[in-house]
Amino acid sequence: MNESPSIKLSALTGKIQQALHSVFAEQTYWVVADVTNHSFYQQKGYHYFDLVEKDEHAGGIVAKVSAVAWGNGAVRIKEFEIVTGQQFKNDIHVLIRVSVSYHQVHGLQIALLDIDTSFTVGLLEQQKQQTLLRLTTECADFVRKVGDRYITRNNQLLLRSVIQRLAVITSGNSAGYQDFRHTLEHNHFGYTFKIDNYFTVVQGETKAELVQQRLIDIYNSQVPYDAVVIIRGGGAQTDFLIFDTFILGRAVAKFPIPVITGIGHQKNETITDMMAHTATKTPTKAAELIIAHNRNFEEAVIAMQQNILIRSQQLFSSHFQALSSLNSSIINQSRTLLSNHKEDLHACKNVVLQHSSAMLLHRHRELIGVSNAVLQRPRIMVSNRLNDLDNIVANFRSFSRMYIQSKRGQVTHYDALFKLMSPANILKRGFAMIYQDGHIISNATSLQPGSHIKVVLHDASLQATITEKNITHEPGTDI
Secondary structure (H helix, E strand, C coil): CCCCCCCCHHHHHHHHHHHHHHHHCCCEEEEEEEEEEEEEECCCCEEEEEEEEECCCCCCEEEEEEEEECCHHHHHHHHHHHHHCCCCCCCCEEEEEEEEEEECCCEEEEEEEEECHHHHHHHHHHHHHHHHHHHHHHCCCCEEEECCEEEECCCCCCCCCCCCEEEEEECCCCHHHHHHHHHHHCCCCCCCCEEEEEECCCCCHHHHHHHHHHHHHHHHHCCCCCEEEEECCCCCHHHHHHHHCHHHHHHHHCCCCCEEEECCCCCCCCHHHHHCCEEECCHHHHHHHHHHHHHHHHHHHHHHHHHHHHHHHHHHHHHHHHHHHHHHHHHHHHHHHHHHHHHHHHHHHHHHHHHHHHHHHHCCCCCCCCCHHHHCHHHHHHHHHHHHHHHHHHHHHHHHHHHHHHHHHHHHHHHHHHHHCCHHHHHHCCCCEEEECCEECCCCCCCCCCCEEEEECCCCEEEEECCCCCCCCCCCCCC
16 A cells, blocks of 8 residues: 555645646747637637647647637637638637636636737738649649739630520529529520539538539530639638639639639639639629620620611712712703704704705796696605604604613613622622721731631621631632
């Protein structure tokens, strides 16, 4: 039997309390640690949790101690959650100020007195910058930084003129998704959309592979989507950490279909936003952007239609005036020609009559005694000449009518030709007008691969990019 003198447990714990108090009394320490086993009792405002330190390489726990926060410590935790948007919960990395004490019943106690909000926010931003640097380093073929902007393969894609078929990646029970659909389906312009849902979890940093898999599913579907929309509702800042992951940023940056984001954050821009084609703040804003994009195309078509109508009216008016002027000129020239010929005929008639009279007077004495038959011969000649003159007048009148009819036929021909050669009729026969920088081009000399052109058909206007240019030396088909 041990003969050493015994002491009460309270005496032992009192010695421990006295020893610790002499070392830690009135002292506080700033400690970096991870939070685990967190419990919050809302009615009392108490937080109970463990602080652990993990081996950065092996991942095991090298230190662990129980901690508590109440009173001013609980108030500081509440302020931390408001400022950072980060909930105080398990698996967060924090910098806290603590005090050390020992209670004879409750044992060793670590009390949280304060929490550094800038440490947590700075840590998240540091992780974000490291991820961006990794993207520009490991994915340099489709991600590069120019100034403050990131140029990616995705945000260099051209959006189609009209966005109608959409693939949506979101949570099935997300209120933001319901707002997105409601905005699209009840737009004021009557636009319709075909939406395919790719539901998944959009919260939790470890769930990034699930979102990436939905992008892979969209690609493998081979459906010609106009755009992919990634949306979720609002939440705390850490709820968006999934969108700051390398795996999701890389997938969005090189995705071959334009990606539009409406993640629901109002303050910060996630890496997914930076890599995507177009970023908006909320699901509703994403829907409004799509509607506005389609409206811009419709307004452009309406403006083009109005310009075509105005230009056509101007051309028709100009040609109509020219035809009216030509018609008036033909009529006036015909009248002048008829009047001149009529005067010539009258002069010829007078000359014949005067000549006949002179001949009769000159030969009057010589013809005395000639028989009545001989005397009637001049009258017959005059009558014949008058008939000839009447025939000439009739011929001139017939020629004038034929001349006018011929000119009218030419006017009708020109009118039909103008209508046939109008831009609208030419386009309807399968031709197209090619514009580059707002000007019509008639040959491919100025076009190179990568050039942007606009192709105007009779019922649509197409935006295109030259991918290949082949010089053709053989003559084309004579249509």
